Amino acid sequence: DGGITQSPKYLFRKEGQNVTLSCEQNLNHDAMYWYRQDPGQGLRLIYYSQIVNDFQKGDIAEGYSVSREKKESFPLTVTSAQKNPTAFYLCASSIDGTGDSPLHFGNGTRLTVT
Amino acid sequence: DQQVKQNSPSLSVQEGRISILNCDYTNSMFDYFLWYKKYPAEGPTFLISISSIKDKNEDGRFTVFLNKSAKHLSLHIVPSQPGDSAVYFCAAPERGAGNMLTFGGGTRLMVKP
Numbered sequence: 001d002g003g004i005t006q007s008p009k010y011l012f013r014k015e016g017q018n019v020t021l022s023c024e025q026n027l028n029h030d031a032m033y034w035y036r037q038d039p040g041q042g043l044r045l046i047y048y049s050q051i052v053n054d055f056q057k058g059d060i061a062e063g064y065s066v067s068r069e070k071k072e073s074f075p076l077t078v079t080s081a082q083k084n085p086t087a088f089y090l091c092a093s094s095i096d097g098t099g100d101s102p103l104h105f106g107n108g109t110r111l112t113v114t
Numbered sequence: 115d116q117q118v119k120q121n122s123p124s125l126s127v128q129e130g131r132i133s134i135l136n137c138d139y140t141n142s143m144f145d146y147f148l149w150y151k152k153y154p155a156e157g158p159t160f161l162i163s164i165s166s167i168k169d170k171n172e173d174g175r176f177t178v179f180l181n182k183s184a185k186h187l188s189l190h191i192v193p194s195q196p197g198d199s200a201v202y203f204c205a206a207p208e209r210g211a212g213n214m215l216t217f218g219g220g221t222r223l224m225v226k227p
Contacts, residue, residue, distance in 0.1 A: 041220075042118075042218050043203065043215075044217075045214055048212070100213075102163070105159070107155070
């Protein structure tokens with residue numbers, strides 16, 4: 001079955017530590033995205049990548065970093081510079097980056113930083 | 115500044131009745147809109163979309179209406195079922211920002227048996 005796999009589902013870290021969230025897709029999609037969801041709020045875009053070895057900042061990129069070395073993988077690192085890292089993180093992909101192609105989402109990683 | 119707004123954070127309807135979820139937008143350049151459905155602890159799934167050249171798109175129990183002059187769209191679910199209980203997000207791609215989707219804040223729909 002094709003899809004997007006995010007791991008782990010739950011992640012706990014101490015303040016000041018960097019943490020990397022995994023996202024893998026086997027849909028052969030060109031574009032991949034990272035969103036953050038906070039309670040009672042919509043999805044906010046952190047980073048996106050429309051092609052391998054290229055990525056762009058979204059609305060709330062500060063304190064995050066990404067890489068896109070392979071088409072299938074788009075890991076997100078939450079650095080110690082991110083002021084409020086505790087959130088639900090969603091990875092998504094789409095066939096292309098036109099905006100009209102629906103996003104396919106993973107099931108998310110809930111990160112808790114204490 | 116939120117370009118896509120869902121002003122009702124929650125909605126409760128009886129099974130079998132119509133659910134109407136609303137979405138307003140401010141960017142007149144938006145030309146395509148999508149609705150996503152999200153269950154707790156899962157990622158959103160695509161539900162239905164509409165292009166600005168249309169004012170209605172229907173898919174089974176789901177119909178989306180677009181009123182461009184009012185910058186308003188709505189999702190109708192008829193008849194509503196308990197399994198429809200979820201959070202619904204409307205979204206639109208920003209053409210001037212790499213086509214990235216801007217999401218509304220979501221509306222939590224509860225369908226009571």
